[in-house]
Amino acid sequence: MFKRSFKGLMVFIICISLLFVFATGCDNQDTTNGNDVDKNETTDNGEQGNGEDTGKGGEPVNLDLYFMKATDNTFELESETREFEEPIELEVLAEALLDGPETDELTRVIPEDTILRDVYLEDGVAYLDFSKEITEANLGSEAETVLVDSIVKSFTQLEEVEAVQIKVEGEVIESIAGHITIDEPLQ
Numbered sequence: 726m727f728k729r730s731f732k733g734l735m736v737f738i739i740c741i742s743l744l745f746v747f748a749t750g751c752d753n754q755d756t757t758n759g760n761d762v763d764k765n766e767t768t769d770n771g772e773q774g775n776g777e778d779t780g781k782g783g784e785p786v787n788l789d790l791y792f793m794k795a796t797d798n799t800f801e802l803e804s805e806t807r808e809f810e811e812p813i814e815l816e817v818l819a820e821a822l823l824d825g826p827e828t829d830e831l832t833r834v835i836p837e838d839t840i841l842r843d844v845y846l847e848d849g850v851a852y853l854d855f856s857k858e859i860t861e862a863n864l865g866s867e868a869e870t871v872l873v874d875s876i877v878k879s880f881t882q883l884e885e886v887e888a889v890q891i892k893v894e895g896e897v898i899e900s901i902a903g904h905i906t907i908d909e910p911l912q
Contacts, residue, residue, distance in 0.1 A: 784811045788882060790822050791875035792831040793868070800867045802874050803831055813883060815844045815851055822879050834872045836862045842895065849887035850910045851880045857894050859901060866904035873901065877911045888912045 789804035805826050809817065819841050825833035840856040853876060864872065877889045888910035890897065899908045 785809070786811050786813065788813070788818070789879070790818075790826070791878045792826040793834040793871045793875070794831050800871050802871050802878070804878075805831060815846060815853075815880070815883075816841070818879065818883075819844050819853055822876065834868065834875050835859060843892075846885060849885065850890050851883075851886045851888070852890045852892060853880070854892040854895055860893055860898070862902070864902040864904075866902075869900075869902040869904045873905050873907060873911065881912060 785808050787806050788809055790807055791802050791804050794801045794803040805828060807821060807827075809821075823835055823839060823841060825835075825837075835855075836858050838856075839858040841853065842856055843852070843854040845852050859872075873891070876891060880886045880889045889912075890910045891901070891907045892898070893901070897908055900906055
């Protein structure tokens, strides 16, 4: 009789142990379709995780933001290095670009009253949707080239971004100022 109740007790302890392991072992990972997804990261379809702390990220990383350097007779693209925390959110990068340079040697190229309406990543393409004010600046072809390149180069340095699609008021447009075609994703 003692052997039978000892076996039953052992089975009970094993069952409770397994339940404990399963209950605590699945805390912050979504294993839908066999893919681990960190709940804090933006997924490929632009959805944000639930914000639970997974213990990942928070490491500082330096990235270049691109602005305009005006010389006596040209407008040039020039970078300014900034520190961001990983994982780098597209919206944070876009807002830093809209805020303009920190140094007096560079100037903003995106008009100051331009608003970021939306930003998301889909199939390796970063979609940035700006307010109509981005098209209201009087830009020549050289300045428009710097504007488009500043956006594209700032975002394509991210590993997950292969190209950038600039949109205005939710629509893909042909050009910002009539000189540079932006009606498809740019690299």
